[in-house]
Amino acid sequence: MKLYFNVDYNVKVGESLRLVINDAGFTDKPHIMFYIENGVWKCEIDYFSRAISYKYQLIDEKENVLREEYAVHYLNLPHNYEEFVIFDEWNNKNFPENYLNNKIFHNKLSPFIPEKITILENHTHLFRLEAPIYNPNWKIVMFGNTVSLGNWDYEKVIHLSQTDFGIWEVGVEITEKEFIQFKYCIYDKETGKVIDVETGNNRFTLPNHNKDILHINSNHYFRFKLYQMYHEAGVAVPIFSLRSKDGFGVGEFLDIKKLADWARETNLGIIQILPINDTTANYSWTDSYPYAAVSVYALHPQYISLENLDFSLPKEIIKEYQLEKDTLNSLELIDYEKMIAGKWKYIKLIFNAEKDNIYKDEDFRKFIQENEKWLIPYSAFCVLRDLYKTPNFNAWETHKKYIPKEASHFFTSQSKDYDSSMLHAWVQYQLHKQLTEAVNYTHSVSVSLKGDLPIGIYRYSVEAWTEPELFGMDFQAGAPPDQFTELGQNWEFPTYNWEAMKADNYKWWKNRFQALEQYFDAMRIDHILGFFRIWRMPISATQGILGYFYPAVPIVWEEFNALGIPFNYDRYCKPFINNQILWNYFGEDSGKALEFLHNDNGNYSFKKEFNTQRKLTDFFKKNPRGPIEEQLISLCANVLFLPEEKEGETVYHPRFNVYNTDSFKYLSDEEKNSINDLYHDYFFRRHDHLWYKKGMEKLPMILNSTKMLICGEDLGLVPDCVPVVMDELAIIALKVQRMPSENIPFHNPKNATYLNVVTASSHDSSTLRQWWSEDLELTQKYFNQQLGQEGKVPEELNTHLSEIIMKQHLYTDAMLAIFPIQEFFATDLELINPNMDNERINNPAVFPHYWRYRMHLSLEDLKQKKLFNQKIAHWIKDSGRV
Structure with a gap:
């Protein structure tokens, strides 16, 4: 068979496209495509199977892959033709048919029975569209500017058949020789009417003058309007x-x-x-x-x-x-x-x-x-x-x-x-x-x-x-300081050896996702930032404050030299302690701290047996020293830079919030300014390209191994590249109202885009009722600015305000609005927990934490709360999330 591929794609100078067949039995090399005009790329191949899967890649002059499709094209080729002209579109992962075609919707519409279509010898065109439609009363139809396509008449639309889940196809004979324009529509089977036409410009295809060739218009997404999309609570x-x-x-x-x-x-x-x-x-x-x-x-x-x-x-x-x-x-x-x-x-x-x-x-x-x-x-x-x-x-x-x-x-x-x-x-x-x-x-x-x-x-x-070879057992993973804890988090987990995992195409991760898919329709990836970079600490540290980014572009000695910083390893990379700092930390207990320190004429350093947080912690487990323990461990973190041995060279990472350390206060103004420049470059500028590349290396391969809907917990210190990658790969982002990623006091749920989960709190935060009384000055701002209420904020969150907050999140464009069960209880006087402090699940500032929260109501009793249940049901239905 002869297959003639055409695809629209705009490239830069020096870039081109190639076609890759995903068939183990098809050993031909990737096919270089040739530019024709108006952004169209073409190639032709000989192929011997009636089913084909393939993808397009963007390459540079050296054939390095710059970008590729992560959603593969599939075509079943009719048996009564030997030549096919295929008109394609680049298939983005974040096209709706890709992120909506997952387990949730398969479950909701099962059992699905595919329809068969017949391609006749007189058919000139096969139209194929990917469009998951989750209303069982709807189907896809099309019309166009020719008599064969109904002349834009709603009563003469062409009906497509759903040949696979979310795949609609129809064979048509178009006899006209004119340029063909068309659009897809949604048709209600109950009323027998077209109820909506897709958004955007008209689609187009070319007339087919050769009866021995079939034109295949392979359209990769239906242009949904927001109300047609899946929304859930x-x-x-x-x-x-x-x-x-x-x-x-x-x-x-x-x-x-x-x-x-x-x-x-x-x-x-x-x-x-x-x-x-x-x-x-x-x-x-x-x-x-x-x-x-x-x-x-x-x-x-x-x-x-x-x-x-x-x-x-x-x-x-x-x-x-x-x-x-x-x-x-x-x-x-x-x-x-x-x-x-x-x-x-x-x-x-x-x-x-x-x-x-x-x-x-x-x-x-x-x-x-x-x-x-x-x-x-x-x-x-x-x-x-x-x-x-x-x-x-x-x-x-x-x-x-x-x-x-x-x-x-x-x-x-x-x-x-x-x-x-x-x-x-x-x-x-x-x-x-x-x-x-x-x-x-x-x-x-x-x-x-x-x-x-x-x-x-x-x-x-x-x-x-x-499988120890897959992990960095000499290191610990955690998170930098954030709204949860000023000292950062040390989870004590080993880091990943991503190069070893990449060597077998991330099999370890794929197996893990497939195991979870036995049970789950959607998956929240905890701390998705870890797929871009992790916060890494040496084993010698116990607090997250002594971590640094990995992978990273570390600071090398030449950078210190170029900025005129008089770098001294002992001064910059070891705790700086003088008499004033000693007094600031220990006051009248300073004498007790001297057991752990050398004194060199008023400049102090930790003795070798106590010169890391881990050594101190292990010592204190067997030999308690009371209040000075925490201060000594904290003093170990009074450094400016964290050294790392990398390929036989020592490189450096600035300590988080370096400008708040006591060590920093004793630098000259010139040193402070130069180190500040280095600090801001390290944390906010130099890594974005690297982390984008790392995220795009791992996530597409892993996500394509599962049919689960993937959501990412993207809270904390979020690099600029993370939302870009998540959007490109259609990973649903998390929006917690009081934890905005932007530099604003609160995230407004009304601003949430479709690919979001909105919520009022999380298992890592206090509940709304607890948070309300933590900082009344902040709550006052929230009360007036976010909730639009006048006057003084009540000292406790009442059920009326809880309802307002819930509804703020429900009536949004976000795909999902998911609330902790505690927040549902907070909307009803009868169901509210009298002991709100029992409702907190986790406090990240306390490690290890006892995870022991239990609902104060039984599920049996909750089922009997008819008025409450009817109230929630009404909110969900009225907000369009049914």
Whole structure:
């Protein structure tokens, strides 16, 4: 067959286009395209299959790829033609058909039955359009300026058939020889009328004078108007926070079904949760932190329902179980340690009683076989963690280094660890079954699930044990200082070795996304900035303030020299301490601090055994020193620059807020001015191109591996390149009203564009009620300027104002408006939590933090609050989010 490709694309001097066929069996090289005129590029190829997928690339004179399509073109070529002229459009990732064609909408419109079309020998043109239409009563039609296309008559439109999800096609015989103009329309099947015509200029194509050739107009997006687009409202609540009468002091996967019932009754279409992976490291409350998973695949045993396992509790322990359950369920907050100890106690009792039947279960065996790549190392890790009482594999007596053959031995019946390994595998099987049941039910009531992908992995996790080459184990990831914490955040996660991940085309990330796609329709990427750059700290640091950007364009010695800065390593890169600084930090306790310092005629330095934050912290764990501990650790950060060894050379990064350090105050004015220039160049100018390139290297490859709708948590110190990349790749951005990325007091939800999630607060912030009384001067400004209220701000947030805030977010152009469940409760006097401080989920300034929030109402009781539910349902419907 002969295929003649035509595509419109404007290039710069020295640039050109090429066509790449995505077919492993098609070994021909990429096809260079030739410029004709008016921005049109052409090429022809011989092809031997009736189905083809391909993409276009923009290249320079050396054939380096400058830009490429991340959404691939697909065509099925009719059998009764041997030559095809294809008129294409560059296919952007952020065209609506690409970001709307995801799992959420497939679920909402399933089952989808494709229609067949017939291309006749007299057909001259095949029109193909990608247009996901989510109203089942609508379809795509077209008309144009010729008699064959109806002469722009609404009564003579050409009907297209949906041959695949969101793909509309029709074959037409156009006999006229004139230049052809046309447009696509939306047609209501119930009324039999065209209800709207797409926006923009007329589309056009050429007449076809050769009956042996078929012209294919492959149009890659319908020009939607905003009202035709998908809008949804949702609720955000961690699974562990759900309260139900069936629980065991914590929310469980099967509670999602009850939450979905409530969501459906209130017209909420999406449920957003926090990460659900296993975080069991020490069986202590510190494991409540959901972003420190010991496996990126395994689910957390806390979410298992003991009453819905494949086997029942032994009769003799039911009374004991019920008493323990009632005690835990009566608590206002989660008692993580008692809850997880109780669950494991009863799981083991059931497993040991039913072991023989469990081992005979063919479905369980099948689950092991299908998931053995992650399940075997995970189960072995759990056995060894419990044996040696630590997840730190470096401290284990055996198996410090992961060897696949040795891990597989744990799953042989001859192994002494066989039963323990199978226990962990069976728990994962039960969790998978229960979560799958909850997901299927949620979909059956037209509610979608949005998950949460942590940016990092736990330092002592299965992945760090099995694939250490993929991680920077000598470093720690975190975040620079922001509105959450003035000292920054140290998550203690290792960083990623992106070059190693790139070498196998990001397989690790693709596998991770595909595992999550089993359960979720949408995914929130936590701290998406980490795909552009991460805030990195050496192991010697404990506070995020001692971090720097990675990758970065660091400062080299020549830059100091060029600015006339008298660089001195000890003065600039070590804590500067004189008598006045010593007094400022310790006052009358200065004498106690001298235990840790050398004194050189009034200039002080830390002794070698105490010269890092980590050394001090480790010392204080065994030898407490009271109030001076925090001050000594803080004094370690009184530096101007952070050194890094890079390719045999020492390079430098300015410390965050360097101008606020005591060290900076003792510089000359000339030094201060020069260092300020360096600081602003480093933080606000020199990195944008680098980080754009890094984001565009990773994200397209990863995102194209999933059908989930992707949202990015883009809060904090956001580089200019991030919103550009997110928009180009159609990653939905997050807008929190009181955390604007712009230099303004508050983000106005009315200014949110379509590719946004708007919300009033997040799990990392205080709730609205808490925030309201934190800073009344700020709240006064919000009350007057943002809410348009007159007079003095009330000292407490009332239900009326809470409603105003919710509606501000609902009546916007944003695709999604998702609110923490606490904010729903705050709109109703009957439902408001009397203890608002119990409603905070996380405080990033406190690490480790105890994540233990529970709804103060049960899901069963919430379902019965008819007036409240009707009120929410009305808001959602009236704002057009149904």
